[in-house]
Amino acid sequence: MPFPAVRRRSALLAALLIAGSAVGLGACGGDDGAGDAGGVIELSSDTIPPDGPGIVLGGPDGAVPRSGRFVAMVGDSLTVGATQSLEAAAQTLDIDLRIDAEIGRRLTSGSDPDSGVDAITEMLDQYGTPDLWVVALGTNDVGQYSTPEEYAEQIRALLSLIPADAPLVWIDVYLSVREEASEMFDQVLTEILTERGNATIGSWSSVAPDDGMLSGDGVHPSDEGSAQFVTVVTSRIQTWMASG
Numbered sequence: 001m002p003f004p005a006v007r008r009r010s011a012l013l014a015a016l017l018i019a020g021s022a023v024g025l026g027a028c029g030g031d032d033g034a035g036d037a038g039g040v041i042e043l044s045s046d047t048i049p050p051d052g053p054g055i056v057l058g059g060p061d062g063a064v065p066r067s068g069r070f071v072a073m074v075g076d077s078l079t080v081g082a083t084q085s086l087e088a089a090a091q092t093l094d095i096d097l098r099i100d101a102e103i104g105r106r107l108t109s110g111s112d113p114d115s116g117v118d119a120i121t122e123m124l125d126q127y128g129t130p131d132l133w134v135v136a137l138g139t140n141d142v143g144q145y146s147t148p149e150e151y152a153e154q155i156r157a158l159l160s161l162i163p164a165d166a167p168l169v170w171i172d173v174y175l176s177v178r179e180e181a182s183e184m185f186d187q188v189l190t191e192i193l194t195e196r197g198n199a200t201i202g203s204w205s206s207v208a209p210d211d212g213m214l215s216g217d218g219v220h221p222s223d224e225g226s227a228q229f230v231t232v233v234t235s236r237i238q239t240w241m242a243s244g
Contacts, residue, residue: 069094069096070095070096070127070131070132071090071095071096071097071130071131071133071134071237072097072098072100072123072127072132072133072134073086073097073098073099073101073136073233074101074116074119074120074123074133074136075100075101075102075105075136076101076102076104076106076136076139076140077101077102077103077104077105077139077220078139078171078204078220078221078226078229079099079101079136080101080102081221081226082221082226082229082233083099083101085226085227086099086230086233086234089230089233089234093234093237093241098127098130100119100122100123102114102119105119105140106137106140106141106144107137107138107141107158108154108157116135117157117158117161120133120158124161129163131167132167132237132240133162133167133169134202134237135168136170136202136233138155138185139173139175139219141185142173142178142181142185143175143178143181148184148188151184151185151188152188152191152192155188156192159192159196164198165198166198167198168193168196168199169200169202169233169240170189170193170199170200170201170202171201171204171229171232171233171236172185172186172190172202172203172204172205173186173204173205174186174204174205174208174209176208176218176219177218182205186205189201200236200239202232202233202235204232207225207228207232212224212225
């Protein structure tokens with residue numbers, strides 16, 4: 001199938017793609033630095049939690065109803081920095097990919113950049129319901145709330161826009177500068193997606209702590225980390241493709 005144009009919402013993102021730069025871009029403030037690359041990381045193909053109820057893509061019967069391979073991804077600066085590699089991976093996988101990624105994006109708050117809620121609403125209006133949703137958000141919300149209930153409210157508000165039977169991948173979060181808050185967010189996310197079903201987690205949090213995966217700010221991927229971020233995303237998409 002023909003590969004679509006990826007939506008570029010900011011001048012900075014457009015400049016990044018034109019220049020072909022492989023850099024991590026700021027989402028939470030501060031300058032990024034490229035870390036030294038670590039070794040090859042083997043990613044598990046298991047669901048998270050292992051054998052957890054209702055978290056396997058395709059739902060209880062293992063079938064993913066879809067008419068094609070249209071994947072919509074909503075993300076923040078981690079996705080912005082990986083866009084070119086995600087485009088290349090989409091061509092290899094033969095999927096029709098749309099990406100709406102903004103530097104500094106949060107789940108429900110903000111207008112510049114617009115929030116994840118706004119981005120999903122616009123994608124639904126523009127494209128209709130995709131065959132698979134990929135959400136890579138939460139990094140900019142970590143540390144903004146103090147209780148699991150507050151994180152749950154943010155996550156549920158975004159999920160309320162996605163049909164309950166729509167297959168979903170959510171890439172979890174990791175900030176070395178806010179490890180406890182990251183863990184709280186990820187635990188809440190896992191609980192909510194387990195309850196939802198027809199969803200799986202891409203475990204960036206199991207990759208990011210390894211040496212060389214993050215840049216100097218402890219938030220954004222190094223060059224090697226960005227490549228591994230793409231692997232986390234594409235491995236989940238491949239799981240979805242294999243289940244249908």
